[in-house]
Amino acid sequence: MAKGTIFNRMLAIGVGLIGGSICLAAKKKGLAGHVLGYSRKLETAHEALKLGIVDECIAGPGDSNVRNVDVVVLSIPVRQYKQVLTQFLPSLPPNCLIFDAGSTKSDVAVMLDELEPQFPGLKARFVLAHPIAGGESHGPAAAVANLFEGRNCVLCSLPQTNPAGLKKVENFWAAIGAKLSTMNAMDHDEMFGAVSHLPHLLAFSYVASVLGHPKGAEFMKEGGAGYRDFTRIAASSPEMWADIFQNNSAALLSMLSGFEANIASLRKAIENGDRATLERILAQASEYRSHWKQN
Amino acid sequence: MAKGTIFNRMLAIGVGLIGGSICLAAKKKGLAGHVLGYSRKLETAHEALKLGIVDECIAGPGDSNVRNVDVVVLSIPVRQYKQVLTQFLPSLPPNCLIFDAGSTKSDVAVMLDELEPQFPGLKARFVLAHPIAGGESHGPAAAVANLFEGRNCVLCSLPQTNPAGLKKVENFWAAIGAKLSTMNAMDHDEMFGAVSHLPHLLAFSYVASVLGHPKGAEFMKEGGAGYRDFTRIAASSPEMWADIFQNNSAALLSMLSGFEANIASLRKAIENGDRATLERILAQASEYRSHWKQN
Numbered sequence: 001m002a003k004g005t006i007f008n009r010m011l012a013i014g015v016g017l018i019g020g021s022i023c024l025a026a027k028k029k030g031l032a033g034h035v036l037g038y039s040r041k042l043e044t045a046h047e048a049l050k051l052g053i054v055d056e057c058i059a060g061p062g063d064s065n066v067r068n069v070d071v072v073v074l075s076i077p078v079r080q081y082k083q084v085l086t087q088f089l090p091s092l093p094p095n096c097l098i099f100d101a102g103s104t105k106s107d108v109a110v111m112l113d114e115l116e117p118q119f120p121g122l123k124a125r126f127v128l129a130h131p132i133a134g135g136e137s138h139g140p141a142a143a144v145a146n147l148f149e150g151r152n153c154v155l156c157s158l159p160q161t162n163p164a165g166l167k168k169v170e171n172f173w174a175a176i177g178a179k180l181s182t183m184n185a186m187d188h189d190e191m192f193g194a195v196s197h198l199p200h201l202l203a204f205s206y207v208a209s210v211l212g213h214p215k216g217a218e219f220m221k222e223g224g225a226g227y228r229d230f231t232r233i234a235a236s237s238p239e240m241w242a243d244i245f246q247n248n249s250a251a252l253l254s255m256l257s258g259f260e261a262n263i264a265s266l267r268k269a270i271e272n273g274d275r276a277t278l279e280r281i282l283a284q285a286s287e288y289r290s291h292w293k294q295n
Numbered sequence: 296m297a298k299g300t301i302f303n304r305m306l307a308i309g310v311g312l313i314g315g316s317i318c319l320a321a322k323k324k325g326l327a328g329h330v331l332g333y334s335r336k337l338e339t340a341h342e343a344l345k346l347g348i349v350d351e352c353i354a355g356p357g358d359s360n361v362r363n364v365d366v367v368v369l370s371i372p373v374r375q376y377k378q379v380l381t382q383f384l385p386s387l388p389p390n391c392l393i394f395d396a397g398s399t400k401s402d403v404a405v406m407l408d409e410l411e412p413q414f415p416g417l418k419a420r421f422v423l424a425h426p427i428a429g430g431e432s433h434g435p436a437a438a439v440a441n442l443f444e445g446r447n448c449v450l451c452s453l454p455q456t457n458p459a460g461l462k463k464v465e466n467f468w469a470a471i472g473a474k475l476s477t478m479n480a481m482d483h484d485e486m487f488g489a490v491s492h493l494p495h496l497l498a499f500s501y502v503a504s505v506l507g508h509p510k511g512a513e514f515m516k517e518g519g520a521g522y523r524d525f526t527r528i529a530a531s532s533p534e535m536w537a538d539i540f541q542n543n544s545a546a547l548l549s550m551l552s553g554f555e556a557n558i559a560s561l562r563k564a565i566e567n568g569d570r571a572t573l574e575r576i577l578a579q580a581s582e583y584r585s586h587w588k589q590n
Binding site: 205223242262278285 | 491493494498501502515517518521522525529532534536537547550556557566573574579583584589
């Protein structure tokens with residue numbers, strides 16, 4: 001193994017923006033000896049090969065190359081994990097590490113519980129990872145080697161996680177520039193339900209509700225800088241975000257309840273001319289947000 | 296009157312970010328022969344004088360200079376209009392034009408109805424204006440001559456508005472770089488209730504509701520680019536926005552009802568695993584917002 005190499009043979013399942021960027025970063029930093037790529041759509045895998053994201057494509061779990069990979073990087077919608085793992089695990093070496101890059105974690109932990117009896121030891125070699133990177137663009141063509149430089153990556157280890165495997169995955173993310181933090185899956189989902197999933201839900205819902213007004217589309221043409229920034233995330237992928245909302249429904253809907261209670265208080269204060277309550281709520285938010293700085 | 300001059304003697308009531316920027320722009324473009332400034336806080340008026348925003352300060356409606364102004368620019372919180380106008384109108388020449396720069400318009404139209412019997416002809420010489428400019432900063436020190444360059448300014452003429460006076464105000468705003476549009480006060484309030492006031496209410500409420508969670512402040516430290524942009528407007532002035540929410544409560548709460556109905560549909564779809572409804576609502580928003588461009 002060359003100096004600095006962490007994995008001999010990496011298999012990327014999913015080679016879009018996230019998976020493709022992980023491969024490019026691994027190759028650029030010399031962290032993986034050989035990079036294999038798989039996509040459910042053959043043309044996506046071929047595009048990744050042509051772009052130099054992977055060294056080789058495989059057609060599926062039957063490919064003999066699958067038998068000697070030492071790490072699998074799962075960068076596909078979380079709802080596809082179970083089916084894809086069930087297909088690939090019988091062909092993968094028993095000590096092969098697996099890590100993902102999805103936005104929800106408790107649902108993946110539950111899925112691993114369900115697969116563990118069929119694939120004993122799976123939870124020991126699976127590391128749950130969530131790089132805080134991405135955006136509106138997608139596909140292999142959007143992948144870049146520096147996507148994770150300076151960005152946070154949350155690792156959620158399970159009680160069963162093998163420490164040596166976890167260490168390798170930590171070293172990998174650190175080597176491609178990510179700042180690491182660790183928390184359990186429940187805390188992760190609560191935190192990102194609050195600071196990412198709920199804002200997305202509200203932004204989608206706000207735009208959809210104004211579109212429901214007879215003159216809504218006409219009104220929105222006049223939106224200024226406030227409208228622009230507030231609604232930017234409403235342009236995100238409906239499929240991806242429907243997945244996230246469903247997969248993290250418990251934490252998301254609990255945070256939504258808090259928001260609904262707050263908006264009900266504001267409505268009541270406006271209706272009753274209760275200036276003190278109105279200003280108190282606005283001042284709390286303004287005071288906090290004025291001093292907020294991005295990590 | 297020098298070439299290009301629109302007004303001989305302008306009185307700015309309020310010399311903060313908006314009023315101060317109007318004065319600076321008027322002076323830079325040679326649109327006003329002499330600029331007088333008034334602020335309820337004497338030190339603010341003196342600051343404006345020192346910064347070259349106004350040529351002279353006046354202490355109040357008793358100042359003899361008030362008797363020969365030909366235009367008044369009202370750039371103070373909308374809730375103070377009635378009291379300030381009641382104080383100044385007896386001293387102002389009967390044909391003096393007045394225009395404002397506030398964010399709500401129907402409430403000002405109602406206030407003018409209330410003052411009209413006491414000051415006959417007031418509605419004929421008052422032009423309701425709303426420049427779409429401003430932001431988190433405030434005070435005379437934040438004023439700049441080019442604040443309105445390329446920005447929209449909505450004029451809401453009343454049926455009683457004197458056409459010659461309206462034309463002068465239009466020429467003034469156009470000369471300081473604003474792009475003009477015209478609509479009635481009700482339409483204005485409905486439009487800005489939808490595209491500005493409701494997003495501000497939701498952003499304030501979102502931050503306040505997360506702060507209400509035991510770990511909310513800790514969670515928000517981890518907010519990424521989506522959180523940053525979605526919440527930027529929650530750092531705005533609580534006093535100013537409490538005014539706007541109260542002054543435009545009818546249009547705002549009506550738009551809020553549409554939003555609440557939409558978020559209830561999304562909650563139900565998530566709770567029931569109704570993927571089709573969930574994706575349909577998200578796709579509507581994403582499709583619209585992906586093609587939206589700022590005017």
